[in-house]
Amino acid sequence: GDSVTQMEGPVTLSEEAFLTINCTYTATGYPSLFWYVQYPGEGLQLLLKATKADDKGSNKGFEATYRKETTSFHLEKGSVQVSDSAVYFCALSSGGSNYKLTFGKGTLLTVNP
Amino acid sequence: DVKVTQSSRYLVKRTGEKVFLECVQDMDHENMFWYRQDPGLGLRLIYFSYDVKMKEKGDIPEGYSVSREKKERFSLILESASTNQTSMYLCASSSYSQGYSNQPQHFGDGTRLSIL
Numbered sequence: 742g743d744s745v746t747q748m749e750g751p752v753t754l755s756e757e758a759f760l761t762i763n764c765t766y767t768a769t770g771y772p773s774l775f776w777y778v779q780y781p782g783e784g785l786q787l788l789l790k791a792t793k794a795d796d797k798g799s800n801k802g803f804e805a806t807y808r809k810e811t812t813s814f815h816l817e818k819g820s821v822q823v824s825d826s827a828v829y830f831c832a833l834s835s836g837g838s839n840y841k842l843t844f845g846k847g848t849l850l851t852v853n854p
Numbered sequence: 855d856v857k858v859t860q861s862s863r864y865l866v867k868r869t870g871e872k873v874f875l876e877c878v879q880d881m882d883h884e885n886m887f888w889y890r891q892d893p894g895l896g897l898r899l900i901y902f903s904y905d906v907k908m909k910e911k912g913d914i915p916e917g918y919s920v921s922r923e924k925k926e927r928f929s930l931i932l933e934s935a936s937t938n939q940t941s942m943y944l945c946a947s948s949s950y951s952q953g954y955s956n957q958p959q960h961f962g963d964g965t966r967l968s969i970l
Binding site (some may be wrong): 755765775778782783784785786787790830842843844845 | 884887894895896897899902912944946955958959960961963964
């Protein structure tokens with residue numbers, strides 16, 4: 742079955758540091774890939790997505806590239822801010838329907854001033 | 855913007871009670887979902903619905919049921935609440951799309967349910 746593995750947290754960085762959160766997946770067919778972010782006390786928000794190999798999703802300075810050869814979708818940001826502190830979830834949706842999302846377990850990011 | 859509204863942010867119930875969690879979306883989405891979120895386990899799908907009165911089991915449906923009588927509303931029901939159902943419950947919706955271009959899911963703010 743489908744699965745998503747993302748790096749264990751928590752991750753603690755100083756403001757303006759470079760961020761990478763690794764995500765690899767196993768899926769049948771050609772999945773779409775997503776990163777969601779959950780700020781404290783809130784639900785999940787879509788951060789970015791990519792629907793085919795070599796696509797790059799980007800939003801709010803974050804980006805991730807769909808790498809089919811390595812089955813990866815790592816999240817990166819060049820300079821994090823305190824306001825980026827949140828839990829980040831990698832997810833995939835496979836097949837022709839969009840019924841199901843399979844999530845990774847989430848990575849807690851804390852950015853200190 | 856898509857708005858997914860869950861009826862309660864916090865809820866405290868007792869074991870054995872029948873519990874209803876309500877979710878409403880305002881974007882005419884076909885698909886609606888219920889997840890539970892637990893530390894170290896991430897999000898797990900309980901049930902989803904792809905049309906009015908249609909439902910399918912997710913990964914952990916035991917102890918839960920759902921109801922979708924109107925397109926905009928999706929209810930999660932705990933038939934007889936137990937302490938192991940204490941969790942954060944998240945509702946989501948998405949539009950239908952064909953082919954491989956999948957639409958993202960839009961989430962509510964969650965209901966933190968405690969069963970005593």
